[in-house]
Amino acid sequence: MSIIQAKGVKKWFGDFQALKGISMEIAEGEVLVICGPSGSGKSTFIRCINRLEQHQEGEIVVDGTELTNDLKNIETIRAEVGMVFQSFNLFPHLTVMQNITLAPIWVRKKSRSDSEEKAMELLNRVGIPEQADKFPGQLSGGQQQRVAIARALAMDPKIMLFDEPTSALDPEMIKEVLDAMKELAKSGMTMIVVTHEMGFAKEVADRVMLFDEGMMVEENTPVEFFDNPKNDRTKLFLSQIL
Amino acid sequence: MVDVIKKKAKEVQESLFSSVGSSVLTIGTSYLVLNFFRGMFGFVMSSDKDWLAVLNNMQLYMVQAYPESDFIRVWISVGLTFVFSGVSIGLWRSDDRSNISVMFDRFYKLGLGVLFFTIVAPTFTSYMGNDGYVITEEVFSRSSRIGMLIPVLLITVGFFLLKNRKINFSFNNSDAVFLYLSIPIALIWIIELPTIQLDQNKDRIIPDPLMPIANTTKVPWTVIFVLFLLSYFIGIYFKEVKRLKNIMSISWFLLPLLIFSWIFKKPQIEMAEVLTGDIPIFLIFFAVGLGTVLLINNPIVKKYYSIYIGVVIVATIAGVFISIPMLAKACLLLLGLFVTVVPAVSTSQQGKKSLIIIWAVALVTLTFLLRGGASETGIVVPGSSIFGGFSLTWLLAIFGTYVSFPLGVLLALGRNSKLPIVRIICTGIIELVRSVPYITWLFFASVTLAVFLPAGVEFNLIVRVLMVTAFFSGAYFAENIRGGLQSIPKGQYEAADAIGMSPFQKIGLIVLPQALRAVIPTLVSSAITAFKDSSLVTIIGLFDFLTIGKTVIDNQSVPVNFVGHQRENLIFVAVVYWIFTFTLSRRSMKIEKRLGLGER
Numbered sequence: 001m002s003i004i005q006a007k008g009v010k011k012w013f014g015d016f017q018a019l020k021g022i023s024m025e026i027a028e029g030e031v032l033v034i035c036g037p038s039g040s041g042k043s044t045f046i047r048c049i050n051r052l053e054q055h056q057e058g059e060i061v062v063d064g065t066e067l068t069n070d071l072k073n074i075e076t077i078r079a080e081v082g083m084v085f086q087s088f089n090l091f092p093h094l095t096v097m098q099n100i101t102l103a104p105i106w107v108r109k110k111s112r113s114d115s116e117e118k119a120m121e122l123l124n125r126v127g128i129p130e131q132a133d134k135f136p137g138q139l140s141g142g143q144q145q146r147v148a149i150a151r152a153l154a155m156d157p158k159i160m161l162f163d164e165p166t167s168a169l170d171p172e173m174i175k176e177v178l179d180a181m182k183e184l185a186k187s188g189m190t191m192i193v194v195t196h197e198m199g200f201a202k203e204v205a206d207r208v209m210l211f212d213e214g215m216m217v218e219e220n221t222p223v224e225f226f227d228n229p230k231n232d233r234t235k236l237f238l239s240q241i242l
Numbered sequence: 243m244v245d246v247i248k249k250k251a252k253e254v255q256e257s258l259f260s261s262v263g264s265s266v267l268t269i270g271t272s273y274l275v276l277n278f279f280r281g282m283f284g285f286v287m288s289s290d291k292d293w294l295a296v297l298n299n300m301q302l303y304m305v306q307a308y309p310e311s312d313f314i315r316v317w318i319s320v321g322l323t324f325v326f327s328g329v330s331i332g333l334w335r336s337d338d339r340s341n342i343s344v345m346f347d348r349f350y351k352l353g354l355g356v357l358f359f360t361i362v363a364p365t366f367t368s369y370m371g372n373d374g375y376v377i378t379e380e381v382f383s384r385s386s387r388i389g390m391l392i393p394v395l396l397i398t399v400g401f402f403l404l405k406n407r408k409i410n411f412s413f414n415n416s417d418a419v420f421l422y423l424s425i426p427i428a429l430i431w432i433i434e435l436p437t438i439q440l441d442q443n444k445d446r447i448i449p450d451p452l453m454p455i456a457n458t459t460k461v462p463w464t465v466i467f468v469l470f471l472l473s474y475f476i477g478i479y480f481k482e483v484k485r486l487k488n489i490m491s492i493s494w495f496l497l498p499l500l501i502f503s504w505i506f507k508k509p510q511i512e513m514a515e516v517l518t519g520d521i522p523i524f525l526i527f528f529a530v531g532l533g534t535v536l537l538i539n540n541p542i543v544k545k546y547y548s549i550y551i552g553v554v555i556v557a558t559i560a561g562v563f564i565s566i567p568m569l570a571k572a573c574l575l576l577l578g579l580f581v582t583v584v585p586a587v588s589t590s591q592q593g594k595k596s597l598i599i600i601w602a603v604a605l606v607t608l609t610f611l612l613r614g615g616a617s618e619t620g621i622v623v624p625g626s627s628i629f630g631g632f633s634l635t636w637l638l639a640i641f642g643t644y645v646s647f648p649l650g651v652l653l654a655l656g657r658n659s660k661l662p663i664v665r666i667i668c669t670g671i672i673e674l675v676r677s678v679p680y681i682t683w684l685f686f687a688s689v690t691l692a693v694f695l696p697a698g699v700e701f702n703l704i705v706r707v708l709m710v711t712a713f714f715s716g717a718y719f720a721e722n723i724r725g726g727l728q729s730i731p732k733g734q735y736e737a738a739d740a741i742g743m744s745p746f747q748k749i750g751l752i753v754l755p756q757a758l759r760a761v762i763p764t765l766v767s768s769a770i771t772a773f774k775d776s777s778l779v780t781i782i783g784l785f786d787f788l789t790i791g792k793t794v795i796d797n798q799s800v801p802v803n804f805v806g807h808q809r810e811n812l813i814f815v816a817v818v819y820w821i822f823t824f825t826l827s828r829r830s831m832k833i834e835k836r837l838g839l840g841e842r
């Protein structure tokens with residue numbers, strides 16, 4: 001049973017069609033990497049999965065719940081789907097610890113002490129337990145992104161979405177974030193990652209997809225995708241970024 | 243020791259006499275400042291000035307003609323404010339500590355100030371006498387100068403030595419507030435201010451030093467200080483109880499209303515009316531609310547819930563026009579708000595429980611306030627207004643901030659809302675209120691407002707002024723806050739959505755804290771403006787603090803003649819205003835620093 005099913009998802013921004021019918025499925029524990037040129041609709045698609053954007057046609061079912069305008073469904077799904085943004089989006093007025101415990105306390109209604117214990121565990125997991133009492137502004141980009149990962153994980157999500165998590169980072173910080181993501185992938189988390197880090201795709205992805213102009217033009221295993229792509233568009237894309 | 247002085251001297255030389263230009267500037271400015279202070283001291287000390295015009299009118303300044311028999315109400319409201327402050331300071335006490343040398347440094351600087359005064363104060367001063375001749379008199383004799391200089395010098399040097407000694411003792415910054423406050427409290431027991439006595443011919447007798455003016459206030463102030471201190475300890479003791487902080491924050495918003503409707507108004511209550519009116523109305527509405535919360539998850543109720551909301555809204559609108567008790571009208575309005583939030587909040591057992599508690603508290607508060615605020619006041623005052631002076635200024639200032647601030651937040655959020663109706667209404671209110679001068683609004687409050695209120699509803703002039711003031715400063719707050727809201731990046735909203743926060747949580751925990759922090763300086767300057775602008779109420783016949791000093795005392799001839807002593811009073815008023823606004827802006831700087839920690 002697949003945990004996310006999308007069927008013919010279409011999305012317009014005014015007159016402009018950003019998604020032109022995307023269909024895909026992802027199984028539990030699978031790691032999917034999405035790449036493609038700028039403006040091809042990658043962000044739009046994964047933002048549809050937790051309803052930060054609304055699709056207009058087609059259907060998306062996440063863990064058995066269909067995404068509709070029903071507020072209840074949206075809340076259920078957002079609690080199960082964690083998201084990490086390109087620009088971190090940490091809450092600057094809260095400490096790292098408060099950033100991570102905010103949702104467990106207010107959304108999951110857990111006790112403060114339990115949430116803090118869990119948060120320390122997560123900070124250990126992403127390798128920055130000593131930063132718990134600092135404010136986001138006092139951390140490096142790589143550390144901030146790892147806090148953002150911990151914050152998303154604090155809700156015990158079943159699925160994690162990553163939208164270019166490393167593209168706002170200096171090269172020397174990319175590795176620490178990718179390591180945290182690799183560790184997460186190995187632990188069996190279902191992940192959809194939009195990235196141009198091909199090394200990461202080769203190493204951990206179960207499947208790689210290429211988006212172009214709002215369509216999914218190729219879907220393949222990493223080995224096939226890089227060594228033996230089916231589509232000319234993929235060849236062109238790979239030649240440009242590699 | 244010598245090193246320290248050498249270092250200081252070098253610092254002074256570097257900062258003030260580094261070049262010819264800066265030396266000239268330093269000397270020129272010093273000359274001007276010195277002369278200014280000499281002039282001021284001469285003015286203050288000249289026998290032409292009657293400072294008793296200020297001292298003897300403290301009561302007038304504070305509460306105007308408020309009847310003495312009801313002073314206990316004023317003291318209770320002042321005391322209540324201090325108790326609230328004490329608990330809050332204790333609850334939110336930070337662990338900031340300072341070394342004892344900081345305190346010595348303060349006393350040292352104070353000593354320097356007094357020293358400056360003793361040295362530069364002029365020996366002679368002159369003023370224009372009644373007959374047109376200039377009169378010169380000795381105001382500060384050599385012997386009294388020396389008599390003052392020596393002890394002050396000793397004390398100052400003492401504190402200077404103490405502050406430069408490394409003493410390993412630190413104190414909590416909040417504790418120090420109480421230490422500093424205890425000084426004026428002790429002083430009112432020690433320093434005896436004279437009060438004026440009249441003889442049979444209504445001529446002034448030399449002030450009798452055995453009749454201190456502070457006599458009537460020293461017991462209440464001391465009691466209040468002790469309560470303040472006690473409540474501070476209570477606050478510290480319960481520091482860890484999170485719920486108490488929430489209760490305290492809400493109570494702060496209710497305090498001005500409570501003071502106004504119960505302490506300043508002295509309501510006349512008919513017990514029969516309460517028994518046949520208030521209590522049944524309260525019980526009925528409580529039952530309706532309770533039923534709504536308990537039955538909401540029943541499928542049949544759920545199905546027809548929108549019809550129920552419609553009925554309540556229609557009843558509310560109808561209630562405004564038909565004649566039912568004021569309390570029932572207000573309760574209907576409250577019920578309308580309540581039933582719209584019930585479905586969203588009552589999803590868990592916990593949510594239901596808090597809903598019921600909120601409903602009960604809201605009803606009790608409403609009943610209480612309406613009984614107090616709407617009933618006739620039992621305070622009889624000669625003249626038109628119930629009270630004036632500093633208490634009026636203070637009430638307008640507190641109200642201008644405590645009520646208009648939340649109003650401003652709501653208006654700002656409404657103006658940013660996605661719902662067109664809400665947006666249009668809020669934008670309309672803000673633009674309308676801002677585009678008309680405050681003075682016009684005051685006239686509106688005093689002359690026209692009654693026309694717009696439902697028949698039978700009548701408010702005291704002060705209440706009407708408070709209403710327009712709340713809206714006026716609320717509109718300004720709203721625009722400031724909106725500026726803050728706009729400074730919040732879209733990513734913050736998305737991040738809050740992505741972790742599953744509800745719209746209310748998103749606004750309350752993520753958006754508002756950041757937006758408000760961004761606009762603290764403008765908010766404080768709005769609050770200061772509101773405080774000072776309150777003196778405009780004089781034009782509609784209310785006697786605020788400034789009016790008392792400028793007009794009332796200057797025209798006072800009974801029992802003591804103070805005609806022509808406006809300047810002393812204006813200086814006094816200016817100093818009081820300055821103390822309050824200065825403290826406020828200093829506080830806000832501290833808060834800014836503390837909140838600024840997480841700034842990028």
Ligand SMILES: Nc1ncnc2c1ncn2[C@@H]1O[C@H](COP(=O)(O)OP(=O)(O)OP(=O)(O)O)[C@@H](O)[C@H]1O
Pocket residue numbers: 013016018036037038039040041042043044045
């Ligand atoms: N809120 C919006 N309003 C209008 N157009 C939008 C909006 N968001 C995205 N688009 C358009 O939709 C298209 C797809 O955008 P999207 O952000 O999904 O691209 P992307 O593949 O993530 O690109 P990149 O690699 O640059 O992030 C783009 O052409 C973009 O201009």
Ligand SMILES: [Mg+2]
Pocket residue numbers: 042043044163164
């Ligand atoms: Mg993108």
